[in-house]
Amino acid sequence: MESQEKIKIRVCQGTTCFVMGASRLEGLETQIPPQWRQKVEISAQPCLGMCQKAGFMKAPFVRIGDEIIGSATVDSVLEKLSGIFK
Amino acid sequence: MPTETNTVLLRREVIVRLIKGFLSDSFRKRADDLPFDMRPKYAEVPFRCCIHKERAILRERAIAVLGASVEQDDDKTPLGEYAQKSLDRKAPDQTVLTVVETACQGCTPNRIYVTDLCQGCVARPCTSACAFGAVSIKNGRSVIDGSKCKGCTKCMQVCPYGAIVKIKVPCEDACPVGAIAKNEKGHAQIDFSRCLSCGACVARCPFGAVAEKSQIIDILKALQSDKKVVALLAPAAAGQMPVGLGRIASGLIKAGFDAVLEVAQGADITAKTEAKDFQERMERGDSFMTTSCCAAYRELVKKSVPELRPYVSDTATPMHYTAQLAKRKYPDCVTVFVGPCVAKRMEGLQDGYIDYVMNFEEMGALFVALSIELSACEEYVFETPSSKQGRNFAVTGGVAESIRVAGSTGVSDFRPVCVDGLNAKVIREMTLWAKKKATVPGNIIEVMACTGGCVSGAGCLNNQKAAAKKVTAYAEQGAELTPDPANGELEKK
Ligand code: FES
Numbered sequence: 001m002e003s004q005e006k007i008k009i010r011v012c013q014g015t016t017c018f019v020m021g022a023s024r025l026e027g028l029e030t031q032i033p034p035q036w037r038q039k040v041e042i043s044a045q046p047c048l049g050m051c052q053k054a055g056f057m058k059a060p061f062v063r064i065g066d067e068i069i070g071s072a073t074v075d076s077v078l079e080k081l082s083g084i085f086k
Numbered sequence: 087m088p089t090e091t092n093t094v095l096l097r098r099e100v101i102v103r104l105i106k107g108f109l110s111d112s113f114r115k116r117a118d119d120l121p122f123d124m125r126p127k128y129a130e131v132p133f134r135c136c137i138h139k140e141r142a143i144l145r146e147r148a149i150a151v152l153g154a155s156v157e158q159d160d161d162k163t164p165l166g167e168y169a170q171k172s173l174d175r176k177a178p179d180q181t182v183l184t185v186v187e188t189a190c191q192g193c194t195p196n197r198i199y200v201t202d203l204c205q206g207c208v209a210r211p212c213t214s215a216c217a218f219g220a221v222s223i224k225n226g227r228s229v230i231d232g233s234k235c236k237g238c239t240k241c242m243q244v245c246p247y248g249a250i251v252k253i254k255v256p257c258e259d260a261c262p263v264g265a266i267a268k269n270e271k272g273h274a275q276i277d278f279s280r281c282l283s284c285g286a287c288v289a290r291c292p293f294g295a296v297a298e299k300s301q302i303i304d305i306l307k308a309l310q311s312d313k314k315v316v317a318l319l320a321p322a323a324a325g326q327m328p329v330g331l332g333r334i335a336s337g338l339i340k341a342g343f344d345a346v347l348e349v350a351q352g353a354d355i356t357a358k359t360e361a362k363d364f365q366e367r368m369e370r371g372d373s374f375m376t377t378s379c380c381a382a383y384r385e386l387v388k389k390s391v392p393e394l395r396p397y398v399s400d401t402a403t404p405m406h407y408t409a410q411l412a413k414r415k416y417p418d419c420v421t422v423f424v425g426p427c428v429a430k431r432m433e434g435l436q437d438g439y440i441d442y443v444m445n446f447e448e449m450g451a452l453f454v455a456l457s458i459e460l461s462a463c464e465e466y467v468f469e470t471p472s473s474k475q476g477r478n479f480a481v482t483g484g485v486a487e488s489i490r491v492a493g494s495t496g497v498s499d500f501r502p503v504c505v506d507g508l509n510a511k512v513i514r515e516m517t518l519w520a521k522k523k524a525t526v527p528g529n530i531i532e533v534m535a536c537t538g539g540c541v542s543g544a545g546c547l548n549n550q551k552a553a554a555k556k557v558t559a560y561a562e563q564g565a566e567l568t569p570d571p572a573n574g575e576l577e578k579k
Contacts, residue, residue, distance in 0.1 A: 013328040015337070015460045019450035021095050023548055044328070046461040056102060056454050 006041040007084065009077065010063040014047030017060035024073060025060065031074050036085060092133065093294025094447075099124065100147045101302060101451035107169070108306050109455070114166035117152070121145045121165075139188065146186045150297035153304065155184045157275075172303040178442070182283050182299055182431040183276055190273035190295035193255045198235055198242060200228045203249035212241035212250065260290035262508040262535075263390055280389055284382035284508065284535040285428030285544030298428055298545065301442045302452070308420040308442065309342035316412040317343045318405065320425035321350045321472075322480035322540040324560040325553030326446045327460055331560060335466035337458045338424070338449070345416065349423070350472030352408030353379075353479040353488065354567055360401040361493025361569070364530060368497050372397070374519065374526045377485050379403045381429035382508065382535035391513065393520035397531075404479060405430060409439035424449055426480075426543030429535065445545025474564035480540040480557050482506045486532040491567045503528035507537030 011025050029042050050061040050068055058070030064080050100120065107116030116123075121141035125131070134140045145165060146156045152168045153175070200212075206226040213221045213228065220234035221241050228250070230241070242250040257266045257274050265280035266287050274287075274295060287296045308315050317338045324331040335346040356379055367375045378384060378399040387394045409421045420441045423434055427445070434440035444452075453460065475491050478484030486502035493500075503526075505512055516531075518524035536542040541553040548556075 013461075015327070015450075015458060016454045018328055019098060019447075019454050019547060023552070026549075026552070046328075047459050051454075052457065057099060059454075 006039060007065050007081070008063070009040055009042045010045045010048065011042065011072075012046075012048045012050070012059070012061045012063075013044040014051060016047070016051035016056050020056060020059035022060035022072075025062065025077070028074050028077060031078065032081070033078075036081060039085070040081070091292070091294075093292070096144070097147060097151075097294060097297070098447060098451055098454075100144060101151050101300065101448055102455045104148060104151050104169075105302060105306065105452060105455035108303060113173070114169050117148065117165040117169035120148050143186060143189045146188050147294075147297060150184050150186065151300045151302065153178055153299050153301060155179065155181065155299065156186055156297075157184060169303075173307070175304070178301045178304055178435065179299055180435060181278055182428060182435070183281065183285075183288070184297055184299050185274050185276060186295045186297050187271075187273050189293050190291075191293050192268065192272040192274075194253055195268070196237070196255050196258060197232060197253050198230055198237060198239060198250060199253050200230055200250050203247050204228050204245075205247055205249070207246065209246075211244040211246070215240040215244045256290045256292060257287035257296060260286035262286065262510055262513060263386065264510075266296070282382040282385040282389070282508070282535065283429040283432040284385075286536075288428060288544040289542075298431065298445065300448060301431075302444060302448050305422055305442050305444055308422070311420075314344040314416045314419040315342070316416055316419045316421050317346045318349050318352075318408045318412060318421060318423045319346055320405070320423065320427075320430075320480065320540065321348070321353060321477050322426045322543065322546065322553065322557060323424065323446065324477065325480070325541055325556035326426075326450075326547045329460045329463075330465075330556075332465035332467070333460045333463045334449075335468070336463035337453055337460045339466065340458050340463060341452050341456055343422070344419070345412075346466060346468070347408050347412055347470075348468050348472045348476075349404045349408045349425070350476035350479065350564075351468075351470050352404035352406070352411065353476035354473050354492075355407040356401055356404045356479075357475060357485075357488035357492040357567060358569070360399050361489045361496060363399045363401055364489060365493055365496035368499070368529065373522075374529045374531055375399055376516075376531040376533050377489070379479065379485060380533050380535050381427060381433040383533040385429060385432065386508065386513065386535075391517050391520065393517055397520060403433065404476070405433065406437055406439060409437065413439055426540050426546045427536075428544050445543075446547045447545050450547045472564060473567035474561045475567040477557065477561035477564050481554050482534050482537075482539040483532065484539065484561075485534075486530055488567060489530060492569050494569050500530060501528035502530045502532060505531060505533045506539075508533070508535045 048061050051059050060072050062072040107113045121144040125137050125140050131137050148165050149156050152172045204227045218234045220231045263280050265277045269275040338346050364375050376398050378401050405423050412421050422442045424444050431443040434443040475488035490500050519526045538550050542550045
């Protein structure tokens with residue numbers, strides 16, 4: 001468990017995601033429960049390319065590990081994480 | 087806009103879809119289909135009682151984006167027809183707000199209410215605190231008689247349990263001049279003879295029931311014409327996106343604008359002109375002067391507090407000066423002010439130098455519709471660099487400070503006061519200043535209708551705190567404003 005790689009969380013800060021609500025994810029870092037903090041690494045990234053593939057209506061996008069979630073909110077990111085860490 | 091709530095995102099989606107519709111070869115059909123594309127058969131119904139209500143609301147939101155008034159809608163005119171009208175009209179409508187009637191919840195009226203937390207205590211301070219005899223005890227609990235209650239909140243203040251609350255109608259509570267109230271049909275109605283177009287109700291209604299009548303279709307038409315179209319980017323723009331102002335400007339060029347001017351450039355002229363005005367007024371013995379750049383404040387003076395008129399600086403707004411510069415440089419061009427403000431839309435309709443107004447939300451929607459990724463745009467180089475002080479106009483305190491710097495060679499007695507957000511109380515106070523019935527706490531009064539300044543405007547994309555920080559950081563990179571004589575060639579209105 002100890003040597004496990006951190007789960008990478010990439011919050012899209014591309015233009016489409018930002019306009020369609022990415023600033024709602026601003027507080028994400030602080031809302032990760034303490035027991036998970038060491039296990040994740042959060043950063044912002046310009047356009048993940050999903051706005052073209054999946055459509056702007058699904059923005060904002062967040063990549064968690066290899067998976068991308070659309071219409072992302074702090075809650076939906078935390079839910080995904082709880083699935084990973086259960 | 088404080089937070090990106092669901093209503094805000096819905097509105098943005100409607101704008102993006104209509105822009106895409108305009109750019110397609112089937113605008114009318116895409117407009118007709120919009121409510122059904124957003125809520126297709128069997129789709130989830132996230133917010134309202136049923137899919138039909140959601141579609142009806144989306145239809146009305148689309149009417150506003152197409153620039154028409156929902157108040158005049160008959161429920162049966164197809165959206166495609168509204169789309170066609172938006173294509174045919176020569177000029178935008180003369181009112182800037184509309185109530186999305188189906189979205190309006192018809193909230194319970196403003197009142198003071200005793201909740202279940204009432205313990206029916208023995209002391210009963212609420213009954214004795216009420217000067218109007220409105221509180222009585224029924225079944226061991228306090229009850230308020232609405233016909234006697236004057237809403238003074240004394241009972242609330244004395245309740246040891248905090249069991250008495252004030253129920254507010256958000257739009258009515260937000261409006262500084264009582265211009266929005268429920269009509270006999272039970273939904274909000276705007277009294278345009280009083281409305282300042284400040285946008286407080288737009289920002290506050292949790293149902294998103296007050297909407298701006300957009301000019302986006304008119305702007306798209308201009309972009310497709312052979313006329314030059316110049317964007318005038320308000321100082322608050324620097325805080326709206328993850329990227330800086332230069333890239334936002336490049337994005338606008340990609341979207342089809344021919345040139346972009348920083349309105350901060352006009353703000354520099356406003357500051358210098360206003361400093362001169364201030365000096366003259368102090369020399370002739372005036373007790374105070376107020377700034378003139380906030381469009382909602384100008385409406386306030388015009389519509390409800392004429393006593394203040396003599397104290398408002400005669401200086402024109404940064405938007406006006408910048409538009410004038412644009413029209414001089416590109417004769418015959420179409421000017422589009424891009425800003426955070428509902429009231430600027432109103433000002434734009436009254437100012438001959440301004441053709442259209444687009445808010446930041448509509449700008450963002452334009453980028454989304456055209457798939458313009460700003461981080462991939464290069465830095466736009468503005469022809470005339472703006473000053474640090476001009477860039478700071480968007481944040482409370484910035485305007486007064488710019489006048490101080492611009493006039494640093496003139497009046498030494500400079501006592502600024504910021505009216506940071508208009509509300510009924512501060513309007514009463516200012517009226518007393520004008521009537522010489524109360525001492526004015528300073529001699530130069532900066533008035534901002536929105537608390538925090540333009541970065542809190544209802545048409546913003548980013549939240550106020552983040553935006554203010556970015557605007558200030560951008561301002562810091564600017565050169566100091568030089569206190570030289572104002573650009574006398576530009577006309578005031
Ligand atoms: S902007 Fe987020 S995926 Fe493109």
